[in-house]
Amino acid sequence: xxxxxxxxxxxxxxxxxxxxxxxxxxxxxxxxxxxxxxxxxxxxxxxxxxxxxxxxxxxxxxxxxxxxxxxxxxxxxxxxxxxxxxxxxxxxxxxxxxxxxxxxxxxxxxxxxxxxxxxxxxxxxxxxxxxxxxxxxxxxxxxxxxxxxxxxxxxxxxxxxxxxxxxxxxxxxxxxxxxxxxxxxxxxxxxxxxxxxxxxxxxxxxxxxxxxxxxxxxxxxxxxxxxxxxxxxxxxxxxxxxxxxxxxxxxxxxxxxxxxxxxxxxxxxxxxxxxxxxxxxxxxxxxxxxxxxxxxxxxxxxxx
Numbered sequence: 001x002x003x004x005x006x007x008x009x010x011x012x013x014x015x016x017x018x019x020x021x022x023x024x025x026x027x028x029x030x031x032x033x034x035x036x037x038x039x040x041x042x043x044x045x046x047x048x049x050x051x052x053x054x055x056x057x058x059x060x061x062x063x064x065x066x067x068x069x070x071x072x073x074x075x076x077x078x079x080x081x082x083x084x085x086x087x088x089x090x091x092x093x094x095x096x097x098x099x100x101x102x103x104x105x106x107x108x109x110x111x112x113x114x115x116x117x118x119x120x121x122x123x124x125x126x127x128x129x130x131x132x133x134x135x136x137x138x139x140x141x142x143x144x145x146x147x148x149x150x151x152x153x154x155x156x157x158x159x160x161x162x163x164x165x166x167x168x169x170x171x172x173x174x175x176x177x178x179x180x181x182x183x184x185x186x187x188x189x190x191x192x193x194x195x196x197x198x199x200x201x202x203x204x205x206x207x208x209x210x211x212x213x214x215x216x217x218x219x220x221x222x223x224x225x226x227x228x229x230x231x232x233x234x235x236x237x238x239x240x241x242x243x244x245x246x247x248x249x250x251x252x253x254x255x256x257x258x259x260x261x262x263x264x265x266x267x268x269x270x271x272x273x274x275x276x277x278x279x280x281x282x283x284x285x286x287x288x289x290x291x292x293x294x295x296x297x298x299x300x301x302x303x304x
Contacts, residue, residue: 005036005043006175007228012037017209019217022261024056031217035199039231042199042223050173056219057129062108065132069139072114086115088247089195093162096241096299097191100161105150106168110136113143124160126152150181157184164193170220179236186302192238195246198296200225202287203258210261212254213294229298238300245288246297254294255280 004011016035020027032045048056071077089112093102099120104113107125109132116123124144127133133147146154149172163182172178182192197213197220198204204211213220230240245251259280263273287293 005039005041006222007041007231008036008039010036010038013043016042017211017214019209019214021056021217022215023061023219024058033214033217033223035223036228039228040200040225041228042225044217044221044223047221048218053218053221059131062129062132065109065135068109068111069135072111073139077111083111083115085247085249086111088249089164089166090115092244092246092297093164093191093193097162101159102162102164103155103160103185104164104166106165106171107145108132110140110143110145112164112166114140118142124155126150126155150178150185155185158187160185160190161187162191162193166193166195167197169194170196170222170224173221175222175232176235179232179238183236183238183302188302188304190302192233192300192302193297194229194300195250195295195297196224197254198225198292198294199223200227200292201294201296202283202290202292203255203294205292207258207262210258210265212257212261215257215261224296226296226298229296233298233300237302237304239303241299241301244297244299245293245295247295248284251287251293251295252280252284255283 005013013034014037016033018030018032020030033042034045035042068077071080077083101122102116102124104110104125107113107127108129110125113123113125124146126146126148128147128149130147133145136143137145146152163186169175169178186192204213226243233240259276260270260273263270266272
């Protein structure tokens with residue numbers, strides 16, 4: 001068990017919650033979420049090696065890639081509600097930069113990259129799932145799909161205008177080294193977008209072990225809040241530009257399933273969830289007013 005905070009290195013870690021892997025449905029196997037009492041960073045214990053953690057990613061983790069590709073090529077995916085999540089990401093990025101070379105880290109099947117206009121963007125994605133990469137390469141050849149991680153030698157330093165992490169950074173070991181690599185890959189003035197669950201959110205404090213973001217433990221190695229994320233970014237000469245409330249859709253999804261988790265754990269039923277469901281409409285407003293929203297999206301730049 002880590003006795004000190006991986007960010008500020010103080011020895012004031014305290015147990016925040018004990019959780020289990022809801023994705024693989026293993027209630028007999030529990031994990032401890034430690035929270036630094038100084039900077040607010042969180043980490044999962046016991047820690048697993050990179051080889052060990054791979055066994056916690058089932059083949060279906062990214063969904064049915066073949067079906068998704070077929071739906072995209074036929075135009076059906078673009079008419080679905082889920083596609084709106086990808087266009088929301090695109091629209092957020094294009095508020096700050098309209099074209100250039102973009103790298104999506106941990107891109108899965110690449111839906112975010114599919115949503116980008118190829119006339120404006122030179123699109124690259126890196127993903128460790130070999131079968132997913134192979135399938136996308138075969139069917140969508142105009143996107144550079146790289147099997148591996150952000151340290152791949154196929155990624156050229158100083159060549160990207162934008163790098164994105166859509167709910168990926170919390171999965172990666174050694175976040176300091178990841179952000180060092182980001183700085184190397186970005187051109188001066190390049191933009192970095194990081195979206196992940198907010199460990200300092202009202203949702204986390206209210207639901208604790210039932211918080212939906214903990215469903216993905218132990219794949220979520222770390223648990224970020226604005227303060228410790230800023231520390232890590234500044235260490236790597238990445239200037240924090242803004243924390244934004246994004247995406248309301250993902251935030252509400254997390255809120256909904258946190259309440260369902262709580263309802264089923266305490267009452268063995270979803271009935272209390274349906275009774276309390278009207279309150280879900282009010283909670284996002286409280287989050288916005290407090291600034292402690294469930295999802296944290298941080299926009300930063302390499303200035304030099």
